[in-house]
Amino acid sequence: MTEDRNDPLRNRISRRKVLQVTGLTTGAAVGGWLLVGCGGGSVAPTATPGSATQAAPAGNATAARGSASAATGVAGKATGVAGKTPKRGGTLKMGLNQEAATIDPHKSRDIAGTQIKGLIYSQLLKYGRGNQLAPDLAEKYEAVDDKTYVFHLRKGVKFHDGQELTAADVKASYDRILKPETGASIYVYLRAIESVTVVDDYTVQFKLKQPQATFLAAMGYTGNYIAQKKKIDANANFETDVVGTGPFMFVSRDPSVMTKVQRNPNYFLPGLPYLDAIELRPVFDDSARLNALYSGDVDLITYVSWAAMGDIEKNRKYLLQSNKQDGWVQLNFRVDRPPFTDVRIRQAINYAIDRQAIIDTATSKRGVANYGGIVPPWMWAYDKEIENTYQYNPAKAKQLLSDAGATNLKIECTTWPTDTELFGRPSVVIANQLKQVGIDVALKTQPVAEWAQSRATGAYQMLVNGSLYDIPDPDVLSNLYHTSAGVMSHRFSDPEIDGLLDKARGLTDQAQRKPLYDQVQKRGLDLAPFAWLFYREQGEGMQNFVQGHEYLGAQGANNSLLETWLDK
């Protein structure tokens, strides 16, 4: 077919051509969508950056709920049918929620790093099944007086290079933890240690500057790993020179690719662990991590997003292990600046928020609404009396606002991007609810690093915030209400609360401490420098052949794979 180059209609596209092309394209698109989108199987929801908690920045307070003598709301039941005999062997493939920035035993509290360290290192104490404080390297311990504790080490515990563990290693590890420049994650709870003394090869004595009720609880928490004295003294590179006393031995690590550990045949608990080896891979995109589980690339994933939890629960090929009250989400008020200098406005906001609605609409129905104090039901110091303090009451909110003369209030709320499930979506719901009582909320969204900076410098009016419980002790209230609290509050200071907290921290009898914490919580709720919104759920997803596993959170990461076995 010859074409005349000079014909102006030469390149005109015919209507037929347009229709053909459009039809084909649309057909292909729809076909593709049908093929992939329909049909059973779980479709991983779109990931949102930074939705994985404050785990987005490296090194974060990933804590777990602790033990409790009155363990209510605890989801820590081991998987597997009771009575099934564990099978030995096999390699467990894990998908971590991010790359562990460091596996230095004393630095950083991120979930991923802790997961790895907990396999390789041991501590004097740890949190075991049911999240109870249990002996690890210390077979017994006693409080000589309220400022002195003595730990007796197990004898014959060997490091992975064959050297025996002695008290000198313990002292060296704690000396390192207590130096501020180490940046140790457990430092904030152990600052009261005055000295660590080697009494003999198997006995270590800790002396505190003042009595501290949380001491033992803190000693069991992650970050208390014992490393070899010779390595600490030589300033060894703990990223590559990894020797501990734990159930698994370090094999290799390529931080962005995979960390491998293998069974320690000389572990001090006979018969354990069951697994031969574990491979830990970072898969930091939430939906990629889920897809890795669904496609069988990995057997267990940490940090399941709320949106995916329901899918995993419903699917019999997988198991979900979670704790409904692993942490919390809150609002911070800048109490030293108007309008939040007026307590009535802070209380009004507390009444104006329908917390259950947040759970119903913004958190994929995961988590538990919190109308009371921040000490959770699974802690012994939980106060049932205050649990309905801030039931949804918009009428009362409006009343308080008009009493305070606050009409047409405009507030700026600093939060994460609105598509993030942790803080972003709830803040949209909150803004809507506050509008109903006449408060105009402007959401100022910031990426995590900037939000963290705003939080640290107090550059906000109202802030969406939250964290995870770490040591299972009501002294978590000090991290929130005390004048010396760090970034979790800003410029809130109440001498009465300070006095109560300091006193309670110095007592060791729970029966004496509880009434003090009850007072702190009641007063804290009255003064309302915060709005406690809801408890956040956190958990792990795994293939259904992963048995003997109990989600203990980061706190019990030391134990979480010790008794795990593969039923295949």
Added chain:
Amino acid sequence: MGTYLLRRLLIAVVLMIGAATLVFVLLHSIPGDPARLFLGDFATEDQVAAVHHAMGLDRPLPAQYVSWLWNAAHFDLGTSLSQNRPVSSLILQRLPRTLEIVVCAIALSLLIGIPLGILSALRRGRPADTGITAGSLLGLSVPSYVTGTLLVLLFAVRLSWLPASGYVNFSDNPRRHLLLLILPCATLASQLSASIMRLTRSSVLEVINQDHVRTARSKGLTERQVIRRHVLRNSLIPVSTIVGIQAGNLLGGAVIVETIFSWPGLSTLLFRAIETRDFPVVQACVLTTSGLFVLFTLLVDILHGVIDPRAAHGAS
């Protein structure tokens, strides 16, 4: 050619330093403290101060800049603030992985785009052309994060033909390495192959109607000889330009692909370093990426000279 290259390299170095300086200034102007981010929610103020000092962040900014520049000139890119490893080892480890998927994606795009484009041009107006054009429309308009996610859902989750994500060193497991390479490569290639196809098509159509081609036909050459000798080389000139430009874009698009497929390359290193305000790593990544970009354009210009003798004469 020698002076030409030297001049281009010199310009490259200046550009790289300029980019890194700009990024340094920007990074330090936005809020975000690497020490705090590393230490977490319950860090104490004395810890933050001590770690700040250990990271060298309490020095005045110009001092930090000068010392970084001086070290960089001696090929010392510093130590990562969050990982406590030398930055150069991080870059050397992760850069090849990004290059791998980018180069493979370019190769795949050319392998798919050029033949399809030629076919489409030669069968213009016929069903083959319509089909290929429709396909290229899809490829162009669907963003890489949709393509990637769909591919994973189809091939990994539903069919289980390929792994969903991850990476393994070639030396450790060559088969798995190649299997893992397929989807990221295909995703990155989807848009580029579509634009190469369309460009090749219009380029061929343009050339095919020119006088010298008509002359070649009238000389008695077979159609195949005409295409091979006279049409192809001339059509490929605009294609090579596009590839050069797009290759640079691919470096940027790689971050989405690396995220979806957990491919631990340079882009995700940079992304994470920005999140954690790991200044030395961000700057080193910017240096590397800008250097690569310049290198790509240089290579393409040389390639241009090879394909089109007219350009080579003009350049030297």
